[in-house]
Amino acid sequence: MHIEVRGLNKHFGSFHAVKDVSFDIAKGHLIGLLGPSGGGKTSVLRMLAGLEQPDAGEILFHGEPVTDLLPQERGIGFVFQNYALFKHMTVFDNIAFGLKVKKVPKAVLKERVMELVELTGLSGFEKRYPHQLSGGQRQRVAFARALAPEPQLLLLDEPFAAIDAKIRQELRSWLRELIERVGITSIFVTHDQDEAIEVADEIMIMNQGRLEQKGTPWDIYKEPKTPFVASFIGESTIIDDVSELRGFEEAGSGAGTRALIRPEYIEVGDAHEFTMPSATEEGVVHRLHFRGSEWMVEVEVGGHKLMTYRSLEKPSLTPGQHVRVLVHRAYMFNEERSWMEENRLKVDPMPVMI
């Protein structure tokens, strides 16, 4: 289902929870709605479902306005954070609920429920009650129940929040596969960037009620449009005065301009490891953390503490060691705009003409 949202606003008392949010979602896409807690993600999801009425704005499904439709009439599936399973009903009855309400013939109902039981790997659990299931199984039941009436849009509110870390990983890829197989447009809310990056086709980042950016995980990572997005996605260090770093002497003029530097923008090592030593500067290894597949290096450069990673294949460093540090680029931002700044010394100052 193609979804359009225009100028959505929502207040709870004096709290402005959703501020002028607009977006488009193409049919069949899986969208991660990402942001810190209290950012308005769940409110947007609930307004899409019709569980909350917007104060202003319009929601269109397939080009038809649905803002005045009840949740019952919108053809959506909703998976709640705590699943909200009907606790006095068996797994079978939970999944069958939406079909029973629609008065689907018994034989068709049974077939459809068993198909979903199969699809969600719940075979053999049909007669159990929700309190007899594990967290992961409950989540699957909630998922099957939402899918049973064949909705055109699936909304998931923090679907993995109540599940322990190990099973969460499995469920993520399971969900991703299942949604692909069913081919349903889906939006899921999460505050976990890894989850969003891993599962979603596209990410929408919300902060303080505003939609900050929408795009593929790679686009958002590569070209964050706002400082909030830049600092929220990936790891980073914020530098107040970037001109103190070598290669950026002329950058960052102007008050209030700050720089955000990601670990992958930085290289550390001995002088001979660099092809362009002139662009590097002196730094001292402050601390080393072993991260399983690489070293995380905290390096001190002219009073700034920068963070970077170093391959295990390269000669290992020791704390206190003097190294060369190359900062490839920095993400600059001030109150008006943001831009990428490359290390100017990386461009060969004396090109040899042949």
Add this chain to the structure above:
Amino acid sequence: MNKLWIVLTYAVFTVLLIIPLVKMTTAAFSGGLGALGDALSRPEALHAFMMTALVVVTVTLLNTLLGMMTAVYLVRGNWMSRWLRRLMNSLVDLPYAVSPVIGGLMIVLLLGPGSAAGAFFDHIGFKIVYAFPGMVIATLFVTFPLMVREVMPVLQEIGTQQEEAASTLGAYSWTTFWKVTWPSIRWAVIYGVVLTIARALGEFGAVLVVSGNIINRTQTATTLIYQDVENFNVTSANGAALVLAAFSIGLMLLMEWAKKRRGVH
């Protein structure tokens, strides 16, 4: 020390409950089974028990409906301001705090022949005070918090998510109520019903004031006992009391059984 407390507990239990019950039973049978039968089959006694039964049935039905609705509105009624709901929530407990006699008196003052409303209803031939409707209103007043206070915590505990889930699955409010909300509050409603019956059965003060205690018209079992005692008709009083007590004990046993069944489910 511990033993002393146990003995004391038994003593209080015996003095307050067992002795009166035994005394009541022996007094009821003091004139033999025939006398007890005669006392209970007096026309005014039969009428009083019938009045009690009518009041109990009517009040239980009304209170179950009104109590459940009030509980649902107080917990789920987001269309009311929080301030209003808080005020209503505290007003629900008013009958606990106010003496039933005062409750009855308020009804007489508001709807009695001396008031405008009472005069109006009297004019169209509908008697409220010193008649059945007044007795129902008075009993409703004293039993009102029982159902609300049983159902409200359960509604709060189950939250709105299951109901919202039902609505996104296409179920409208009536289906949602019967299929999703009702199974969760069912036992609370049953407790509420049992408590309402027990309270309505034993209500005395409010009903005495409102009914006027007219023999063969508005006299209930409790006001009959009161009158028998006044007339030193001890056997009859104890007989009627025995019937009421037996019924109440039966109800409480039923409630215990219901609680056990709930645990099983």
